[in-house]
Amino acid sequence: MTAASISTKVMKLTSIEGSFNADLHDIVHALEHKGQVEFVHVSQADAARKRLRAETDKGREVQIVLPRSASIKDGAVVHLSEDLAIVLRVDTGARMVLVPHDIQSAMRLGHWCGNLHWKVEFNAGSMSVQLDGPEGQYRARLQDLESLADFHIDESAS
Amino acid sequence: MTAARVGIGGPVGCGKTALIEQLLPELARLGIETAVITNDLVTDEDAERLRKGGQLPANRILAVQAGACPHTVIREDPTLNMAAADRLEAEFPELDLILIESGGDNLASTFSLDLVDWWMFVIDVAGGGDIPRKNGPGVLQCDLLVINKSDIAPHVDVDLDQMIADAKQVRGPKPVLAVSCRERSRIADIVSQLRRDVIFA
Ligand SMILES: Nc1nc2c(ncn2[C@@H]2O[C@H](COP(=O)(O)OP(=O)(O)OP(=O)(O)O)[C@@H](O)[C@H]2O)c(=O)[nH]1
Numbered sequence A: 001m002t003a004a005s006i007s008t009k010v011m012k013l014t015s016i017e018g019s020f021n022a023d024l025h026d027i028v029h030a031l032e033h034k035g036q037v038e039f040v041h042v043s044q045a046d047a048a049r050k051r052l053r054a055e056t057d058k059g060r061e062v063q064i065v066l067p068r069s070a071s072i073k074d075g076a077v078v079h080l081s082e083d084l085a086i087v088l089r090v091d092t093g094a095r096m097v098l099v100p101h102d103i104q105s106a107m108r109l110g111h112w113c114g115n116l117h118w119k120v121e122f123n124a125g126s127m128s129v130q131l132d133g134p135e136g137q138y139r140a141r142l143q144d145l146e147s148l149a150d151f152h153i154d155e156s157a158s
Numbered sequence B: 001m002t003a004a005r006v007g008i009g010g011p012v013g014c015g016k017t018a019l020i021e022q023l024l025p026e027l028a029r030l031g032i033e034t035a036v037i038t039n040d041l042v043t044d045e046d047a048e049r050l051r052k053g054g055q056l057p058a059n060r061i062l063a064v065q066a067g068a069c070p071h072t073v074i075r076e077d078p079t080l081n082m083a084a085a086d087r088l089e090a091e092f093p094e095l096d097l098i099l100i101e102s103g104g105d106n107l108a109s110t111f112s113l114d115l116v117d118w119w120m121f122v123i124d125v126a127g128g129g130d131i132p133r134k135n136g137p138g139v140l141q142c143d144l145l146v147i148n149k150s151d152i153a154p155h156v157d158v159d160l161d162q163m164i165a166d167a168k169q170v171r172g173p174k175p176v177l178a179v180s181c182r183e184r185s186r187i188a189d190i191v192s193q194l195r196r197d198v199i200f201a
């Protein structure tokens, strides 16, 4: 069913067959009851890759080689056969939520984080930063901004 | 299957092109079909140098001119490099690997994973033994940190073992390799790492 070549040890997985969270839920769930599903945990940072060497939770080594147009999402099924499904689990990853107190500060904050090349998501009234390294390094960069902008870190959100 | 795309970044003059010149014969020996994209500021200097070297057919070496800060075309907007890689892949379907050399930059330069599958950052002993301790994003985030020019460490007052230890300290479990392109030492180790982590051929 899937374009995977199976050698003695390492499995090469070259396509995304569907999603455990959507179209393939029932099929994969049925295999799960028989203990025939293996999960690969992928960090948020690694989810941007198209090629990845990884290990399933059952210790099977896999080489993931996806088409350039594909993208790794939580629940992606990268192998599906009669007796085995391999599913990618993307860890949500650490984030830090910044809340500006006024428009001026919001602009400063956005400009600042942009200059630092941080990956951010905009939400209503706040900005969520993806932490690709230790949180302390991100906090240190924000210290210099404190005198220029009014904002706080939403400690309950991270 | 697509060709693996591997980035090579690092400061000006650290030996990125020299490393490619050492990697190419080793890759060829293993039958790994390779092409190269070089990035320079406003010239095709590195591409011309590799073409003259004759280790690859000239049309397997493409040049991209960044025009401005080199990191802009490997991170902020890598479309030029992506288009060059797509072109190589279309023209040479047999490719296993495309090496992408960034223009010489600073310690903050990193590759977008939209462009490459895996990337190494090259620094050299002549830049100073304290470079790893400065926690540059390039040094911290790359998949492999290469410390080049190990041959001249004593001449630039660098304690190489200490430099490697400092690099390992800031990088945690991620690999660090000290090499010398001049003496061709440890080049095969880089190729092994590449094959294991990303080429899969
Ligand atoms: N001693 C010594 N010199 C080296 C080594 N590797 C490179 N060099 C020298 O370092 C200089 C710069 O090497 P390049 O390969 O051009 O460096 P680069 O990083 O490609 O430079 P840019 O692309 O301009 O940023 C050259 O003069 C090389 O001969 C090495 O291992 N040992």
Ligand SMILES: [Mg+2]
Binding pocket: B016, B017, B018, B046, B101
């Ligand atoms: Mg160069």
